[in-house]
Amino acid sequence: MKYHQNSVLILLLTVICLSTAFVFHQAPAESQPNILWITCEDLSPHLGSYGDKVTKTPHLDQLAKEGVRYTHVFSTAGVCAPSRSSIITGMYQTSIGTQHMRTLQTPTSKQYTLVPSYSALIPEQVRCFPEYLRKVGYYCTNNEKQDYQFVAPVTVWDENSTKADWRGRKDKNQPFFSVINLVTTHESQVFMRDKEPLQVKPEDVEVPSYYPDNAIIRKDIARFLTNVQIMDKQVGEIIQKLKDDGLYDNTIIFFYSDHGDGLPFVKRELYDRGLKVPMIIRFPKGEKGGTVDNRLISFVDLAPTILSLANIPIPSYLQGQAFLGNQKAKTPRKYIYAARDRMDTEVDRVRAVSDGRFKYLKNYMPEKPYYQDITYRLGQNSMKEILRLKEEGKLNEQQMYWFRNRKPDEELFDTKTDPNEYKNLANDPAYKGKLTELRTKHQEWIKKYGDMGAIPEKEMLAKWWNGKDKAPQTQQPTITMNGTTAALLCPTKGASLGYKKHGNDKSWNVYSKPFSISKGDSIYAVAHRIGYQPSEIVKMKVN
Template sequence: MLNKNIRYILMLSLGFTLQSNQFLKAQEKVKHPNILWITCEDMSANLSMYGDSTIQTPYLSKFSQQAVKYTRMYSVAGVCAPSRSGIITGMYPPAIGTQHMRTGTGGEKDPSIPSYQAVTPPEVKAFPEYLRAAGYYCTNNQKTDYQIGEPFTVWDDCSKDAHWRNRPKDKPFFAVFNINETHESMIWRNANRPLRVNPKDIKLPPYYPESDIIRRDIARYYDNIMLMDSIAGSILKQLEDDGLAENTIVFFFSDHGAALPWYKREIYERGLHVPFMVRFPDGQLANTSDNQLLSFMDLAPTVLSLANIPLPKHFNGQAFLGNQKAESPRRYIFAARDRLDEHYDLVRTVRDSKFQYIRNYQPEKLNYMDVGFRKQMPLMAEILKLRDQKKLDSIQNRWFKSKPVEELYDLEKDPFELNNLAENPDYATKLNELREVQNNWSLQIKDKGFMSEKDMVRLMWPGGLQPTTAKPTSQIKQQKQLTQIALSCPTNGASIGYKIGDSGSWELYHQPIEVKKGVKVYAKAVRYGYKESEEIIITTNK
């Protein structure tokens, strides 16, 4: 009888232990949930769940029914590289010197400015580094365009093969998949593909004249969205096939507005407003809408908040989800336009829940920038031809006129932003409010757009030469069976990576590491915008 009781108690204890272990593992997943970003390029909210019925996107439509749809998410720039630099760092591009499009091409108008990588303030880190330090496996497939180089410490894998499936067992993941099919260039590169959208069904915005060429290119833009939808669907299916859909938070969004002339590269509503949806496990907030103002500056803090990682104080945004969600929603969003390829401009904007204010600091310049890249698009060539033939109406011709110093639009009454209210006395109070808000924002972030690019680069790269990160140094502490190694770098703001053994992969250093005696450890460092340091080899005694 006693033996039976003992066996019963042991079995009961074992059951409690197993349940307890399962509970702890479940709690760990809640503490560090998997997070997946599915991103696309150059796309406004031209989807049925946002009121545009031009095409059907079955996979994203299904996803929207499982997700919360955010109706007011905004990029910080109307073009990819500044936008992406802001996303990855959580900092406004003009605050860290990444505001120009782009730093690394060498096609600047001023030939004395080298192709460069922006040297950010020393406290600035790409936010996946905080996730990696907390134990996440972080992957990016594949676009970067961060303007700070491609620091090896940001991702566990940044390649066309990067995937959560390659992670070590039981590690939470943060995975990014960027879908290129909606990029501006695909309008002409996909021109010979079958077109599934009837150009006659396209509703032309007032910015465009009637033209078969224009209709065809806009139809191609929508067809490319359909291609993107099918790829997004395949990524979501992989997540389900792996049994991960129920413990992964999934984001979907575009990097800025549509891939069309007078949309992309602009900081009007049409250049900044993007689709943005988040799906939570267990159907939380499924098929709901959220109308709060959100900025791409809020993405980094929100991901860290969802991952239960303390937020750095230097972030320019605030979390809108997770246990560190901001107490008050944001009142304004901000964006900037600076050099675009070979042409300079200086425009800043602020938007509240109803009005958008735009300040043109170089009003002598035309709205239109003669950017060579987009002239490969037949739509762009057609507009220029019709301009030269004087066949554009007054609205369409505005693009080729100089700009007013200030613009103010009521986005509820005037979604196409055709009626500038800046000189209307009935809106003087709102104009003064937003003017002051915009001015204070530029002062607060120490807006680098107000210095010449040449001077900015001279400060980052003295003498026009890229600085080099100093080699890391090591301190070794011998223990009984293990060796403890502490790493540091004399370069302020440098991130350090290490790998153990000849076949290891680069890990982010964030605390002393312990290795078996006799094992080689390799280390190197990089400050964003600098060259990587030389690699050091640390040999531990047997």
């Protein structure tokens, strides 16, 4: 009787697992390409292949010669954590409560926030997309930054460390998805590397019109562009490692940045210079090498695109659309959307929609000034110099553009004729049609996906936790064994389930269906609903 009950429970658990979202099937090996993401931080298209005449980036230029250079790729925010949240989930940060910069605090970053550290409670159906890859056999690694606005479950990566890459696979034929993030171009590296030798001469750099032109400004720009050149060398080393392992010609390689430059009046902004990033994709054997793709692409499109390339069914809840693979969207994207919310201690709410040329901005807090006194960026000498010259009345009209005391309700820019987005066309009758079009698209976007930025942050947290001070704990999973099979179940809806067959296993397996067990195995199981605290680890010995 007991055996029969266990059999029925195993069958029930199997049905439950197969009915959640959609069914995963193990795809044939030939339809599971290796995929490598080389990502960097805080970089607009300062690459030779994008026309930069000062910065020397031979390795990325070569990748562009062998790959496809994308010209209209946009982040969903001008800052890293909200942007990375949209990448890993395929969801707009404003739709899942990850819009504020940032939610998870370290001991050194507490000074930069208004609220206690929290892991965002995202909708229960949403997963970090590498889980889907792992379920069909991919080896997934991250090196090393996550910064998703929530604590990621242990089921997301086989390995997340400073040494993680494809070489951790036990089976060299196992397909991999590896992310290697390079911090060299980050905003902080402008002041942290201030004393290091420059590879770019300050007198050679181009000073944007929104900056004063002097030695201090030029040095910071030269420092930043030097960091780009150092990053390019690091990219070359990664590519050489791939070649040494005989994987270069059977791996899809992505290169992109998490948002625009980490310089003043660029990072955190919703102007093109804060949102538009370089992206190069090299396909196996250099297919389509040297071509240019001008399609509009948003960061919410990355998750469905990777699933499409890996021949994994794209979950219907994803808000992006695949631009590659056999599930590529039939209709190219016509608009990109972006948002700005709290930045450290400074609160604001701005939304953007662009058709690739015309940019619409909706300022929900027009009483707020454009410039926000964000402590972190004061580490850059150029920021301090701009503020000094402002106080002395030595900035011209364009350089004072950032320091206007309030914003209009709406702004409209032609980024082709006005790339720095100085001239607001919202009140120009000649552009009434375009203003109406983009305003309508913004309103439709809000209606379709919602906007949690409309809720004060503390109120949002109180709503998540029913007035409690901290997140609840995910309920413990149960382990049910039946002969040579074990099944897991967790009462907490939306929890990811991980298991190990031995305590010393390097990584947690992603649970999707009952798995085989052998006598002597020690089964470990853990459950984690994103936004909750993970459960206690449950252990059961196979007798």
